[in-house]
Amino acid sequence: MKRLTLNSILKSRAHKQAVVRAVGLTSHKEVLIDPLADDCPEAFRDAAQAAMMSDKSGVHAIEGEDYFLNVFNPPLRLIIVGAVHIAQPLASMAQLAGYDLTIIDPRESFASPERFPDMAISHDWPDEAVKAFGPDHRTSIVTLTHDPKIDDPALQAALNSPCFYIGALGSNKTHKARLDRLREAGFTDEQMSRINGPVGLDIGAKCPAEIAISIMAQMTEALRKGTKS
Numbered sequence: 001m002k003r004l005t006l007n008s009i010l011k012s013r014a015h016k017q018a019v020v021r022a023v024g025l026t027s028h029k030e031v032l033i034d035p036l037a038d039d040c041p042e043a044f045r046d047a048a049q050a051a052m053m054s055d056k057s058g059v060h061a062i063e064g065e066d067y068f069l070n071v072f073n074p075p076l077r078l079i080i081v082g083a084v085h086i087a088q089p090l091a092s093m094a095q096l097a098g099y100d101l102t103i104i105d106p107r108e109s110f111a112s113p114e115r116f117p118d119m120a121i122s123h124d125w126p127d128e129a130v131k132a133f134g135p136d137h138r139t140s141i142v143t144l145t146h147d148p149k150i151d152d153p154a155l156q157a158a159l160n161s162p163c164f165y166i167g168a169l170g171s172n173k174t175h176k177a178r179l180d181r182l183r184e185a186g187f188t189d190e191q192m193s194r195i196n197g198p199v200g201l202d203i204g205a206k207c208p209a210e211i212a213i214s215i216m217a218q219m220t221e222a223l224r225k226g227t228k229s
Helices: 003-014 042-054 087-096 126-133 148-159 172-184 208-225
Strands: 019-024 030-033 058-062 065-072 077-081 100-104 120-122 139-143 165-168
Touching (some): 003 019, 042 058, 042 065, 042 208, 077 126, 126 139, 139 148
């Protein structure tokens, strides 16, 4: 790998940007690709984006030559807003799936090291905490409190970010009221369509662990397929 290429990759990682290094197996031509950039080379765009979304490096045929596409993705991150019962199994599952995790809840009795051992915890107000976290396209944000004073500021910050997944716990009635409040705050229906609410795939989940499974499944679908259920 050329030193200039390595420096570019390190710079992209520092800025939490995905980058794909393509090397021709015959020509040894090297191309460094930002799959999300407007100026991404058209010939490489689809293959680079597919490799980025799958987190899988491999060989792709591009313009009559086989290229090895090496994916350098930022880490997966999950922000959980609300240190409620569902947050505990969700946090554990997310860590097993490779997410860097942060729990946000200004209520210190809920977000405690005893309830969330060895996990990053923030007691800042959610909008400030989410903004300080700097969500990127590899970030997922889930709100769980049912309390508009806590969830709404976090959702507003999430909608103003490029995060790949936004989920909000609550019934259909709760979600409708939530959307009405966000609409009054100036968000459009198109913007709010990014919110998965009620959160999680409809698998008939009842207990906190089952609800956490449904959330992780929906997050994974959004990450790997780029879909919103």
